[in-house]
Amino acid sequence: MMHITCDSCGKDLQPGDDPRYVIKIEAFAAHDPGEITEDDLDEDHLEEIGQLLLDMEASGEGPELADARKKFRYDLCHDCHKKFVRDPLGREFIQKFDFSEN
Numbered sequence: 001m002m003h004i005t006c007d008s009c010g011k012d013l014q015p016g017d018d019p020r021y022v023i024k025i026e027a028f029a030a031h032d033p034g035e036i037t038e039d040d041l042d043e044d045h046l047e048e049i050g051q052l053l054l055d056m057e058a059s060g061e062g063p064e065l066a067d068a069r070k071k072f073r074y075d076l077c078h079d080c081h082k083k084f085v086r087d088p089l090g091r092e093f094i095q096k097f098d099f100s101e102n
């Protein structure tokens with residue numbers, strides 16, 4: 001039987017019994033859609049880009065942005081889900097924390 005706990009508070013969640021919420025977060029470097037123009041796509045540039053990619057493969061280093069894509073997946077109980085959707089970035093919590101520290 002699947003054993004699932006809330007990733008936020010650690011509460012046991014019984015499948016089919018307790019409501020369970022899945023949070024998926026994907027973070028990646030944004031690309032400006034205007035970055036590549038038609039001029040960039042003519043053959044000369046494609047060759048340059050291809051050569052660039054080959055160079056990067058040869059040196060064993062990927063493009064800097066390759067590591068920038070991160071995916072997160074969390075299971076949350078009903079209460080934690082409610083808190084999450086109210087304040088997905090935890091800003092409320094951080095502010096409270098700052099204020100209480102005097």
Ligand SMILES: [Zn+2]
Nearest residue numbers: 006009077080
């Ligand atoms: Zn929880």
